[in-house]
Structures are given as C-alpha cells and as structure tokens.
Amino acid sequence: MNRQFEKYKGIHPGIVLDRELKKRSFKQRPFALSFEEHPQTFNAITKGKRGISTALAMKIERELGLDEGTLVILQAYYDIQKIKEKEIKCTPNLHILSKGLFWDTDIQQIDWERQYRAVIQRVFERGNENGKREIIRFYGTEKVNQALQESNIRDPYTIYRFNKTTE
Template sequence: MEKQFEKYKGIHPGIVLDRELKKRSLKQRPFALSIAEHPQTFNAITKGRRNLNTALALKIEKELQLEEGTLVFLQAYYDIKEEKNKQENSAPDLSLLRQSLFWDTEINRIDWLRQYVAVIERVFERGNNKEKEEITNFYGVEKVQSVLMAKDKKLPLINLK
C-alpha cells in the first residue's frame, strides 16, 4: 500500500477515492464511464454507501496509476473496523441490568441483537428507569418505540434528555 494512503486505514475506500479524484480535478461521472462503471454505483461507493469490490478496485487503481491492492487493502481495513464496532456494541452494559429480569435464562447467553423484541418487552414490563434507559441507549429510541407500539403496549417511555 502506498504510504500516502496509510493514514486512511479504517476509512471507507470510497471516501478516500473521492478525495483522490478531487485532488486530481477529475469528475466522478466521466471517470466512472471511462472505466465502464455505472455512475450511480460509482457515486454510492464514493459516498461510502456501498463497498468496493476487488474487480472494480483493480480497474480504478490501474486508471489512477495507484499501487495494485491499495483500495482493496483500504476496504479490508474498513471491514475490520466495522466488524470490531459490531462486536463491541453487541450487548448493553450488563452491570446496569438486574439478572433477576432474566430469571429464566443466563444473561450472558442472550443474543441481544436477535432477541431484541423479547428483551425490550421484558425490560419495559419489569425494569426500573435505569434499566429502561440502558436498553433505550443500546437499541435506540425508534427501535424501542416500534417494538412497544407493535405489541400495543402503552408502557411509558422514560424521558431521555
């Protein structure tokens, strides 16, 4: 990987590509067409909304005369960063939740992402305000409200500041 791109590890390669195009005064649409890529797809990549596949990365690197593999490595580092973020945020702060809320299961074995409906319902039926706040922070206000509304539960949400 070129040294100039080392500082971009963990940033979406499309963002880096967009900066590189601007630095070279190249417009996205003509560049995308020059490498036989759909401009809409290319735009989604440069906005970080779509991942950069290896075949396209090689075409871009060749056209921009970048070292082969630079954008592929940036995509890999970005994927690693995203996966680490997912793993870190895979459970709420268990020190704020009473184990007695989950008397029928081991709290450490709960799949917080797959079983979110049951978790939200249980905490909002039996939990205290601190526990409700932690679950709301973990899942987000919209997700909590949608679960509670879907079950026609009129349980009060805590007031988050």
C-alpha cells in the same frame, strides 16, 4: 500504502475515492466508463453502499496513479472496523442486567435488535438503575425514548430523568 491515506483507515474506500475524484475534478460517470465499469456500480461504491473488489481497485489505482493495493487495504480496514463495531454492539453487558428480568426466556437467544421494544420496556418496568443505564448506553437515548413513548410506560418522569442522567 501511501501515507496520505493512512488517516482513512476504517473509512469506506469508496468515500475516499469520491473525495480523490473531486479533488482532481473528475466526473464519476466518464471516469467509470474509461475502464469499462458500470456507472451505477461505481456510484454505489463512492456512496459507501458497495465494497470494492481487488480487480476494480487495481484499475482505479492505475488510472489515478495511486500506490498498488491502497484501495484494497482501505477496504480491508473498513471491513475490520465493521466487524469490531458489530462485536462491541451485538449485546448489552449481561453482567449488569439482572438475571431475573428475563426469567421467561433464554437470554442468549434474544435478538437484541429486532426485540428492542420488548427489552427496553421490560428493563424500564422491572429493572434497576444500572440496568436502565446499560440499556440506554447500548441502544442510545433516542431509541430508548422512542420505545418508551410507544410502550405502555407513560411516566414522563422516567423518560425525563434518564435523559438528564445520560447527558
């Protein structure tokens, strides 16, 4: 892989490709049509909404004079990055949350993304300070604020206090 692309590890290859095309003053549609690719597919790739196949990557690399495998390697690094992000963020640190908070359910079966309102509400109603901080770290201040404002917890002091401790 070309050294100039080393810095792009973990970034979607379509975004790198879009930047490369702009740098060379190439238009997406004519470029896609030049090797018989659908412009819509090519646009989805350059927006980072679709992965790039090996066959397509090789065609693009030949057309742009890039080292063989550059875009495929970038796609692999991007996929690795996405998996790492998912692993890190899939559950909050359960050692910090009090076991008694989720006494009525199997904590391993909680869908942390779909049931975020109920989780946030329960932790902020019954949890300790460490549990609240962990929930803020896991979901982010904005999502916690939104869930608290939508829930029955109408104590503005709670929201204000935890905003100040996370800033």
